[in-house]
Amino acid sequence: MTKILVLGGGYTGVAAAIRTARGTRRTGGKVTLVNASPRFTERLRLHQTAAGESLPDHSLDEVLAGTGVVFVRGRVAELDPGRHEVRLDDGRVLGYDKLIYALGTLTDASVPGVTEHAYTYADHEQAVRLAERLDALDTGTVIVAGGGLTGVESAAELAEARPRLRVVLLTRGRPGAMMGDRARAYLDAALDRLGVEVRTGADIAKVLPGAVELAGGELIHSDVTLWTTGTRGLPVAARSGLALDARDRIVVDSALRSVSHPDVYAVGDAAAVGLPFGVLHGTCQGGIPTGLHAADSLAATLRGRKPKPFRFGYVHQPISLGRGDAVIQFTRPDDSPRRWYLKGRAAVRYKETVSSSPFPTFRLLKRGLVPVGMFALTAGRG
Template sequence: MTDILVLGAGYTGVAAAIRTAVRTRRTGGRVRLVNASARFTERLRLHQTAAGQRLADFPLQDVVAGTGIEFVQGRVAGLDVERRQARLEDGRVLGYDKLIYALGAVTDASVPGVAEHAFVYDDYAGTVRLAEHLAGLASGTVVVAGGGLTGVESAAEIAEAHPRLHVVLLTRGRPGSMMGERARAHLDAALERLGVEVRTGADITKVLPEGVELAGGELVHSDATLWTTGTRGLPPAAESGLSVDARGRIVVDSALRSVSHPDVYAVGDAAAVSRPYGVLHGTCQSGIPTGLHAADSLAAALRGRTPKAFRFGYVHQPVSLGREDAVIQFTRPDDSPRRWYLKGRAAVAYKEAVSGSPLPTFGLLKRGLVPVWAFALTGGLG
C-alpha cells in the first residue's frame, strides 16, 4: 500500500486526487484528500459571489464519491518533508509516501494595510463577507485594486449588481493589458458602460480603513476595498525546507516533482512550473493540466517507469464583464494574443462553457478519461 496525500481541494487538487486514485488503483494506492473546507469552492466564480449571486453548493464528499478517496477536513499548519508528515491545525498528523501539494496561493498582502483593511479572494467565507458588506451599503465607493483579469471581472460584476455604488478600478497599467487591441477596446467600452471609473498609473502605497493612499500622498476614499493585485504561495511550503521561488511557489522539474524533495509533487498556483516562454501564471486553464500530469507522473514512478515531461500551451483569456457581456482573447501557446477574439453574447456563452460546473470534468476523470480540452492544452498527457 502506498499512502498518497493530496493537500488542497480546489480545481487542481480534486483533479489530481481523482486521477491519482484511478491510475494507482491496481498498484495499491491509498489516496487521502485534505481541505480546510468541506465545500468545493468555484474560485473562478468568486467575483460572482462577491456581487451577491448564489452559486451551487458542491460538498467535497459528493465530488469524490465512488473513487475510493478518503476526504479529510482540516487546515494544513505545517509540513515535515523529512519525516513525510503533514500537520493539521487541530493537531492531527498525517503521514505519506507521496505528496501532491495543491494548496494554491493567497493574496500578496505585502502592501501595508491590506491584511487589516482589504477584502480578498482567499476563501469562500471571506468573499461572502464582502458580498454582505456591499449589500449593506446604501451608497458609496468601492475600490478594486488591480487591473488584471480578476480585478476587471470583479469591478464589472460589482458595478452591474450594485448600480448605486461607484466602482473605481485602480491599476498601474491598462486593464487587460495582455489582450490584443480590439479585445481591450471592447473591455474598455464595457467598463465605461457599467460606470466603472478606471484610473491607470495608480501606485497604492497603503490601504486605510476608509480608503487607499497613492504614491505622492493622494487619498482615494473607499467604503470597501477589494485587493486583487497578486498572489504568493502559502507558508507551509517555504517553512518545510522545500525549494521555492521568490513568490513562495515550489520549484518543480519537468515531471512536476519538487527539485529538492522528489517525493513531493506540486501543482497549480502552488508550483513554479517553467516553460520555454516563462513560468506558468496561476489559472484554472494551466492548473488542472498540472494536476493531471502530476498524477500520471506519480503513477509512472510507482510502476518503475520514467515520467514524461510536462507540456502546456495557453489557448485563451476569457473575461466576464457582468452577466450580459464578456470578451475572449484567443492566444498563442505562450499566452500572447492572436488576432481572433469573441465579444458580447457569443463570448458569454463561451465563458460559461469553459468555467461552468467542474462536475462533468470530474465525472470523466472518475471513469479514467481525460477531457478533450486537457489534451488540447497539454498536447497530450502520458
C-alpha cells in the first residue's frame, strides 16, 4: 500500500485526489485528503458571497463520495518532507509516501494594517463576515484595493448589489491592464456605469481602522477595506524546508515534483511552475490542469514509468462585471491578448459555461472521462 496525502480541498486538491485515487487503484494507492473545513468552497465566487448572494453549500464528504478518497478534517500546522510527516494543529501526525500540496496561497498582507483592518478572501467565512459588515452600513465607502481580476470583479459586484454604498477601486495600474484595448475600454465603461470610482496610480502605504493612507501621506476614508493585491505561499510552506521561489511557492520540475523533495508534488497557486513563457500564474484555468497532471505523474511513477512533462497554454481572461455583464478577452497561450473578445450577455453566458460549478467535472473525473488537455481549453478564471 502506498500512502498518498493530498493537502487542500479546493478545486485543484479535489481534482488531484479523485484523479490520483482512480489512477493508483491497481497499484495499491490509499489517498487521504486533508482540509481545514468540511465545506467545499467555490473560491471563484467569494465576491458573490461578499455581495450578499446565497450560494449552494456542498460538503467534501459529498464531493468525494464513491471515489475511495478518505477525508480528514484538520488544519495543517507543519510539513516535514524529510520525515514524510504532516502535523495538524490538534497534534495529530499523518505519515505519507507521496504528497500532493494543494493548499494554495494567502493574500499578501505585507502592507501595514492589512491583517488588522482589511478583509480578504481567505475563506468562505471571511467573505460572509464581509457581507454582514456591509449589511450593517446604510451608507458609506468601500475601498477595494487591487485592480486585478479579483479586485475588478469584487468592485463591480459590490457596486451593483449595494448601490447605496460608494465603491472605490484603488490600483497602481489600469484595471484589466493585461487585456486588449477594446476589451479594457468595455471594462472601464462598465465600471463607470456601475458607479465604481477608479483611482489609478494609488500606492497604498498603510491600512487604518477608518481609512487607507497612500504613499504620499494622503488619507482616503473607508468604512470597509477589501484587500485583493498579491499573494504569497503559506507559512507552512516557508517553514517546510522545500525549495521555494521569492513568493514562497514550491518550485517544481516538469512533472510537478518539488525540485528539492521529489516525493512532494505541488499544484495550483502553491506551485512555481516554469513554462516557456514564464511562471504559471494562479488561476483556476491553470490550477486544475496542474492537479490532474500531478496525479498522472504520481501514478506513472508508481507504475515504474517516466512522467510526461507538463504542458499548458492560456485561452481566455473572463471577468464578471456584476450579475448581468461580463467581458472575455481571448488570449494566446502565453496569456497575451488576441484581437477577439466577447462582451455583455454573450460574455455572461460564456463565463457561466466555463467557470460554473465544478461538480459536473468532478463527476466526470470519478468516471475517468476528463483528460488533462481538456482544461487548457475550457477552464475558467475568476
